Amino acid sequence: MLLLARVVSGEARGEDYIGKVAVAAVVLNRMKSSRFPNTLKEVIYQNHAFTCMEDGQIHLEPDPESCHAASDAILGNDPTGGCLFYMNPRTATSRWMVKRISADAATVIGNHIFAR
Structure with a gap:
């Protein structure tokens, strides 16, 4: 669970709790x-799956809320409804991802757009 919490912390820093659960759910x-x-x-x-792997945030200790969000997702909470992709349109740099998410957008949670 620690590895998942680190991804949540690195990918969804600044998001509210439900946004963090959503990121964890995508990984799962x-x-x-x-x-x-x-x-x-x-x-x-x-x-190239997660920005936190590229920028080193995966190595930082996760905050308690990210740990709880990871646990909540493991227990089956999925606010994305089964999405496999997400991006923050303000920070996304991958043209492929922008095109993919724009075409298949399912929901917006916080600053992220989620897609199947």
Whole structure:
């Protein structure tokens, strides 16, 4: 759970609690999808999957709220309804991701747009 909490902390810093749960849910949804690896570590360490892996935030200790959000997602809370992708349109730099999310947007939670 610590690894998931670190992703949540790095990816959803500044989001409210539900936004953090949503980010954790996306990671877990990827594990369940045949389109992604089936272990938490493999999903998180997949090349260019998460910004926190690129900028080193994955190595920071997560805040308590991120830990709770990760736990909540593990228990089955998924405010995204099964989404596999997300981005913050104000900070996104991947053209592929912007195009993908724009085409398949399912919901907006906080500063992130989520897509299937």
